[in-house]
Amino acid sequence: MGNLIHPEVHSKILPVEKLVVLLHGVGSNGHDLIKLVPYIKDHLPDCHFIAPHGVEPYDMAAYGRQWFSLQDRTPYVMKRLLESNVASVTAIIKQKQIALKLTNKDTIIIGFSQGAMMGIYLTLIQAEPFLSTVGFSGLLVAPSQCINTTTPICLVHGMLDTVVTIDAMDHAIQYLSGHNVPCSGHKLDGLAHSIDYRGLELAVNFIQHSNLTQ
Numbered sequence: 001m002g003n004l005i006h007p008e009v010h011s012k013i014l015p016v017e018k019l020v021v022l023l024h025g026v027g028s029n030g031h032d033l034i035k036l037v038p039y040i041k042d043h044l045p046d047c048h049f050i051a052p053h054g055v056e057p058y059d060m061a062a063y064g065r066q067w068f069s070l071q072d073r074t075p076y077v078m079k080r081l082l083e084s085n086v087a088s089v090t091a092i093i094k095q096k097q098i099a100l101k102l103t104n105k106d107t108i109i110i111g112f113s114q115g116a117m118m119g120i121y122l123t124l125i126q127a128e129p130f131l132s133t134v135g136f137s138g139l140l141v142a143p144s145q146c147i148n149t150t151t152p153i154c155l156v157h158g159m160l161d162t163v164v165t166i167d168a169m170d171h172a173i174q175y176l177s178g179h180n181v182p183c184s185g186h187k188l189d190g191l192a193h194s195i196d197y198r199g200l201e202l203a204v205n206f207i208q209h210s211n212l213t214q
Contacts, residue, residue, distance in 0.1 A: 004065075006092070007034040008050040009041060016100050017046040018131065018211070020108045021093055023115030025137075027064035029053045033112060036200065043204045047108070050096050054114075055088040067118040078141050082121050089122060104128040108207055112136045112195060113164060116155075120172070123151050124181070132210035134203045136195050139164050140172035152182040154206040156199045158191030 007030045010016075022033040030051035037049045054065030067089065068081035097103060107130045111119030116138025123133040125143045129150040136156050153176060157169040169185050176183040186202050 004053045006050055006052045007031050008048065008096075009034060009037045011046055011048045012041070013046045016048040016102070018044070018048070018106050018108060019093075019096060019100055019102050020044065020047045020049045020110060020207075021096075021119075022049060022051040023067065023089075023109065023111035023119050024051065024054065024065070025113030025115055026054075026066045026070055027058045027061055029065045033110075033115070036195065039197070039200055040204050044207060048096075048100055052089070052092045055085050055092075067114055070114065075141065078117075079143070082118065082141055083143075086118070086122055086125065089118060104130050107131055108210075109133040110136075110203065111138060113138060113193065117141055120153065123153065124148055126151070132207055134206060135172075136199055136203075137161055137164050137193050138172070139168045140175055142175055146179045146181070149179055149181050152206075152210055153184075154203065155183065155185045156188065156195075156202055157185070158188050158194060160190060160192040163193040 024030060024033045030053045034051040054067045056066050058064035058066045059069050068085045104126060109119040109123060109130055116135035119133055120135050121141055121143055123130055124146050126148040129148050133151055133153045155169050155172055157166050159166055173183055173185045188198055
């Protein structure tokens with residue numbers, strides 16, 4: 001993992017005021033999600049974007065990365081693997097925060113699919129809250145303790161998603177609301193397991209609002 005260079009896009013404004021961390025889906029890599037940045041960076045001009053590669057090689061193909069194995073999708077197994085790997089993800093984020101002289105309160109997490117699973121889990125265990133978190137087409141794996149109930153979380157999901165079905169968002173909203181986590185959910189008609197322009201617009205508006213209210 002040490003020889004993998006994480007793709008990033010520099011802010012138009014110096015000094016940078018915010019860090020956006022993009023977490024890709026299983027079997028992909030950081031180069032996939034960094035391609036979203038040209039569509040949103042002009043709306044978030046004070047942000048530096050980084051798209052880390054998953055902390056493990058994808059274990060169901062000869063290429064790609066993963067945040068944890070999905071060979072066994074039993075909830076308690078996924079929770080155990082998330083617990084095991086979250087420190088490695090935290091270290092990647094902390095390293096970039098230090099380089100940019102930023103902290104969690106200046107950091108925005110955006111995840112897709114398995115990246116959303118990691119991003120939401122990571123958000124809920126923080127002692128120092130992130131600024132905001134966006135999860136596309138994700139699934140909530142709840143931590144043993146919901147420590148952070150401050151970071152607002154926006155969930156976006158396609159109604160036609162057959163990889164992670166729409167009821168996963170309903171379950172996540174129920175859990176987050178039950179723990180008094182500020183959250184919102186958006187179901188997009190005609191969308192499968194993907195991110196489209198509507199989702200990106202929702203994410204940008206949510207992040208901009210979070211910037212104003214924090």
